[in-house]
Amino acid sequence: MTHHNTNSRTFRRVGATALAVTLVAGAAVGSALPAAAAQPHRPELQQAIESLVDNGFGGAQLRVHDQRGDWVGSAGVRKPGETAKPPTNGRFRIGSNAKVFTATLVLQLVAEGRIGLDSPAVEYLPQFALDRRITVRMLLAHTSGLFDHTGEYYPDGTVVPGIPWQGKEWVDKRFHTYQPAELVRFALSKPPRFAPGADWNYSNTNYVVARLLVEQVTGRPFAEELQRRILRPLGLRDTVSPGASTEIPGPHAHSYYRYEDAGQWKTIDVTRQNPSWISSAGDMISTTKDLRVFFAGLLGGKLLPAQLLAQMRVPHPKSGFGLGLRVLEAGPTCGGTLLYHNGGVNGSGALLYSTPDGSRTLEASLTAGDAAINPAVEFQKAQQKLVNLVFCDQIS
Numbered sequence: 001m002t003h004h005n006t007n008s009r010t011f012r013r014v015g016a017t018a019l020a021v022t023l024v025a026g027a028a029v030g031s032a033l034p035a036a037a038a039q040p041h042r043p044e045l046q047q048a049i050e051s052l053v054d055n056g057f058g059g060a061q062l063r064v065h066d067q068r069g070d071w072v073g074s075a076g077v078r079k080p081g082e083t084a085k086p087p088t089n090g091r092f093r094i095g096s097n098a099k100v101f102t103a104t105l106v107l108q109l110v111a112e113g114r115i116g117l118d119s120p121a122v123e124y125l126p127q128f129a130l131d132r133r134i135t136v137r138m139l140l141a142h143t144s145g146l147f148d149h150t151g152e153y154y155p156d157g158t159v160v161p162g163i164p165w166q167g168k169e170w171v172d173k174r175f176h177t178y179q180p181a182e183l184v185r186f187a188l189s190k191p192p193r194f195a196p197g198a199d200w201n202y203s204n205t206n207y208v209v210a211r212l213l214v215e216q217v218t219g220r221p222f223a224e225e226l227q228r229r230i231l232r233p234l235g236l237r238d239t240v241s242p243g244a245s246t247e248i249p250g251p252h253a254h255s256y257y258r259y260e261d262a263g264q265w266k267t268i269d270v271t272r273q274n275p276s277w278i279s280s281a282g283d284m285i286s287t288t289k290d291l292r293v294f295f296a297g298l299l300g301g302k303l304l305p306a307q308l309l310a311q312m313r314v315p316h317p318k319s320g321f322g323l324g325l326r327v328l329e330a331g332p333t334c335g336g337t338l339l340y341h342n343g344g345v346n347g348s349g350a351l352l353y354s355t356p357d358g359s360r361t362l363e364a365s366l367t368a369g370d371a372a373i374n375p376a377v378e379f380q381k382a383q384q385k386l387v388n389l390v391f392c393d394q395i396s
Contacts, residue, residue, distance in 0.1 A: 058369025103324020
């Protein structure tokens with residue numbers, strides 16, 4: 001994500017991890033400034049997103065906040081064959097950025113004394129055969145060892161498949177509804193990756209268990225608690241936890257998915273898809289504006305007490321992952337410490353970055369079009385390009 005050699009390896013590694021973890025990539029749209037608000041002239045930002053479209057994305061949307069003010073823009077098209085650009089107040093699937101919301105909900109219950117961060121998760125969810133050594137903290141930190149229900153990918157290339165989330169298998173099942181408890185039971189039927197607390201491995205299942213934890217402790221549906229505790233207090237009107245709904249409510253760009261079927265490559269519109277296979281580990285829909293307000297609210301102490309926010313930001317030495325957040329030491333020429341997540345689902349991907357004090361932020365979404373590109377690879381390059389541009393000091 002940078003032209004400075006000292007940082008490029010770090011960024012590349014982080015980008016690869018962030019993507020391997022999530023799904024595949026490209027995303028949608030964003031949100032608008034008030035109509036009357038003048039924004040700074042930032043041709044380099046517009047040029048950056050135009051170049052992402054030139055590299056094969058269908059559409060791109062970017063929001064930047066820094067010492068020069070707020071800028072928002074979009075590039076590409078809302079839908080192939082049309083001329084309209086992606087709406088800058090558009091909704092998009094945020095993928096694993098949803099984990100930041102889920103972790104925040106759990107930590108709010110910790111702050112209220114209703115959940116113990118270092119208590120065994122099975123105490124709250126006795127209906128599941130969870131290893132007693134798995135604590136709530138381990139779920140949020142990805143150190144539980146729980147099998148990832150979307151499949152396990154080992155460094156030596158071994159794959160233990162999970163539920164279908166890519167290729168023709170996913171295309172054929174993209175409207176199927178999974179229950180959160182079903183995903184957890186499936187994961188528990190597989191051998192754990194390691195003993196609880198012994199290592200780190202990104203597992204979407206951790207965040208499905210976290211969802212069930214919220215529901216069990218509050219006695220209310222996850223989406224209702226999210227609304228009550230985060231969305232309503234922060235005024236996030238364009239953010240939803242969709243459950244099994246296949247729709248993206250409100251204005252949005254279309255996203256496409258390319259897959260192989262009987263030796264032939266096919267491309268289909270996957271704007272409508274049922275995200276229940278990923279549940280609260282990556283099912284949410286939002287806008288760049290709402291993501292900005294949420295992250296600013298979280299980092300600014302509006303959602304959690306300082307002590308828990310500080311714990312959220314302590315990175316695991318192996319991964320840089322805290323409790324629902326990622327921490328990147330980007331070096332003095334690239335903003336110092338950056339807090340972020342990122343995520344994607346088939347057809348779309350989203351970026352979320354901020355300095356700890358919120359003085360510089362970046363929210364972006366990309367939608368895959370009908371071009372023959374490898375979205376995972378291109379998403380990683382896009383991430384590097386945008387982070388470099390927004391956070392790294394440019395040497396002319």
